[in-house]
Amino acid sequence: MNKKRIVIGITGASGAPYGLCLLEECLRQGHEVHLLVSEAGWRVLKEEQGWEVQKREQLFYNRYKHLEGTLLFHPLKDIGASIASGSFQCDGMVIIPCSMGTMARIAQGISGNLMERTADVMLKEKKPLVIVPRETPLSAIHLENMLKLAQYGASIVPAMPAFYHQPQTIEDMVRFVAGKVLDQLHIDHQLYRRWST
Incomplete structure (x- = not known):
């Protein structure tokens, strides 16, 4: 399998399980993951996952250290990190979940x-x-920002689980969305059953 280098960002929108599922699958497959979590993202991890977030990055290392891939954590304020440079070789970035505020700033070219x-x-x-x-x-503002990013080359993959694969659990629905993201990155997976007739 061709190992990839992926950046994953988790923001303060509800839906932390989507980001964690994607992160786990990328690491399970042995990929190199550069992780970013916004301040609001930490709050969502606490509210939705029950995580005590004082130690922050150590939580991720402890949780995923048994997996084959490489996990690298970057603080949001480290604007000089490797991933901030266009010369850094990377196979793609996913912001999952992406808040409307983060999406708006990216759509406007703001790099705060x-x-x-x-x-x-x-x-x-x-x-x-x-x-x-x-x-x-x-809102129309949200839709406008999505359209703008799509026109600039981004892929918009809303967190919209499907039901044709007959999900039995919430995890099945989360895995579907994570799988659709991996499809955009051309990474093979078995996260959900594909449609066949």
């Missing part, structure tokens, strides 16, 4: 932190940028 800067690099270098928005209902 490392997550936004890295997304900007993906766009300018024409590398895969996958945005997984998690909001409902969507």
Whole structure:
């Protein structure tokens, strides 16, 4: 299997399980993952996963150290990190879940932190940028920002589970969305049963 280098960002939108599922699958397959978590993202991890987030990155290392891949954590303020440069070789970036605020700033070309800067690099270098928005209902502003990012080359993969594969658990629904993201990155997986007739 061809090992890839992927950046994963987790923001403050509801839907932390989507990001964690994607992270776990990438590491399980042996890929190199560069992880970013926004301040609001840490709050969502606490509320949705029950994580005590004082130790922050150590939580991720402890949770995923048994997996084959390489996990590298970057603080949001580290604007000089490797992933902030267009010369850094990377196979793509996913922001999952992506808050409407983060999406708006990326759509406007604002690079106020490392997550936004890295997304900007993906766009300018024409590398895969996958945005997984998690909001409902969507305002015209949200839709406009999604359209703008799609026109700039980003893939918009809303957190919309399907039911044709007959999910039995919440995990099945989460795995479907993570699988659709991996499809955008051309990474093989077995996270859900594909449609066949």
